[in-house]
Amino acid sequence: MNVTGDQALVKKLNKSIVLERIRLHAPLSRAQLSSQTGLNKATVSNLVAELITEGLVYETGLGESSGGRKPLMLLFNSRAGFVLGIEVSVQYIQGALTDLAGAIEAELVLPLGQHDPAFVMEQIRKLVQQLMQVTPPSPHGIVGIGLGVPGMVDESGTVLFAPNLGWEEVPLQQQLETELGLPVVVDNEANVGAQGELYYGMDGEHRQLVRDLVYISAGSGIGAGIIIDGKPYQGAWGYAGETGHMTIDWNGRSCTCGSRGCWELYASEKAYTAPALSLPAHSTAKLLPFARQGDADTLSVFRDIGRYLGVGITNIVNSLNPGMLIIGGPLAEARPWLEQSMREVIDERALPYHRRQLQIRFSTLGSRSTMLGAAYAATAPFLGRVRVSL
Template identity: 35%
Template sequence: MKIGSFQWMKSLNRSIILNKIRTDGPISRAKIARETKLTPPTVSSLVSELIESELVIESEQGESLGGRKPTMLVINSGRFYVVGLDVGPKTIRGVLVDLSGILIIKEDCPIPSTITKEELLILMKEMVSKVVSSHSEKEVIGVGIGMHGAVDVESGTSLFAPILNLRDIPLKAELESEFNVLVKADNDVRAMAFGEYWYDREQQCENMVTVNIGHGVGAGIVLNGKLFHGEYDLAGEIGHMTVDMSGRLCSCGNIGCWQTLISGPAIAETAVDLLKHGATSQLREMVNGDLSKIEGKSVYEAALAGDKFAIDILQKTGEYIGIGLTNLVHMLNPAKIIIGGGVSDASEFILQQIKETLAKRGLTDQAKATEIICSSQGVYGTAMGAAALVLGEIFEGSSSPVN
């Protein structure tokens, strides 16, 4: 594994030029200067540095506007790599991507049910080494981490990973010390959300929300093209907004949180409660009468088999999701909402109900028409998003260049 250090990339103008080439390349130096408002000498000088660093290469010549044909610039996508890690609660997933975000390799390993933070860090380091081992000739210039639970983004510290019951894990410090590269760490849902934003080159929305519905419920919020963290990195904990004052007890200690109605365990609990009160369903046979074995996935599998009981539960879940998303639309007014996590696999049973609920409850025609889709990223979406955290650090600059 080779190491590439790009501390000098912190330069604002370099980032602006590099991102311009990433989004609009092949592009000429003159066009970069016109569209970024940087002076031609500034662009020429910084492009020369980018070419020398091998982040940018010259490609074919462009169309002449009356003089000599301009030389076009593109990102040297295959020269450097970035690692993305999705950590916990049961699995570490790792990816290796090039600078254009193309997936090169993916790996995973289980996390033991009982583990110390030192042992978890060892597993993470081993995963980084594993994903780059077959491409050791390439330089790795960063590692991104999407960590379940609460993360202090500035220090890159996992404050609390609840299912692993671990606190104060120095993710950034440990991996930067081990590999001597840039390390970015964030909450897993925010990492997934940034990946949804970053990789959608065709329909990139500057204001969008990704809602992860699995064992719990959380959101990653992108505002004006940047992840929104809130004052103390708490933004996005929408699973704990109260929607039923007389509802179920939530794991957070409150009553009637949104996730007590729509999460995977909530779907299973609803099914079990109804079956205990005499409802009929294939689910009983699927678990040989042991209702304790019913999971959210079981309900989905029964629905796929045509079980009306299971289909009704999922459609009702879609309605509950729609109510929460309507609140989200009224609060943030995003252009797009993406639903990820295990529950999103049941899109054929929930998505129509979600949209119909928003159409009934939205305040305006624009609110009612907010785009809602299920993620297509799959189980490696968070790891890909973690890699995007590093790509965003490399490429994105302020919109106010300095000549």
């Protein structure tokens, strides 16, 4: 079957290619863009002129001459617009106003005292309104909003099932777009967290080398964002990555998902509420001071959580054979007290060829991975990325 596109689609594709090249590899001249993209010089010049008119690209200085006049160099204008990246968690929502390169302009955290969708929507609106008030002037203003939520999300941005929030069939994207009048992208929080790590958590050189990555979001629950061959992997129907609900104890504790013995009951903040424990707090942030003081009960719990993290990570490593695995979310802040026991289990149980070149890292973005990944998810459509399905 032959697949063709009209001139408008071809132009949009070419324009996206040129902008992406400038964004990732600037400063570049027009001649360099032509050479690197394979587009002829006239096409590049016309597309660059449009991008300059739109405020997305600007000229600066003079580059090295190859024999003629010194060329003007092109740079990406990351402050041509702004986006909002939002993470909806069980205990809070946090949001960041970023420019088009992920630089944070402002941040805000609001508590979630309840999980009723109407209440959460109201908190999201408050957060958006407060961040919009501090948005600097720019040619394009706020160009989109991205949200990461702890649950299964379909292509229309409907939260199908979020057991930790008690949600089913919540059309979050549709409601927010109607009320806010802006493009909205909604995805699973670990999926966007993986994109945050890939695009904002490592430099371009490392990003090109990492083709297969798993990001583990460990907080009030556990989820996994999976990158395969440089692209997000979401499964046949978009629900891949619900690793927190793989069974590690066939007759274990009951889970809100309806099953038993799920990984997240033992390797997330849910472990703090186990019947046999009596801890002074039920969130990682509140437990960290006790760990720093050497509280024996807190240290013991973190070591156990590390072991259980190691068990689940071993299953993922043996199944997917990723090149890199990154641990993020609130529990990443407890790295000094859980990493050793986690690595001991992985070294003991993961298949030797699978772990031989495996890189295991803790997030460089800390608790911001999902928030920044959501911002990236809102930025990409504005910058003109076009999916072509054959």
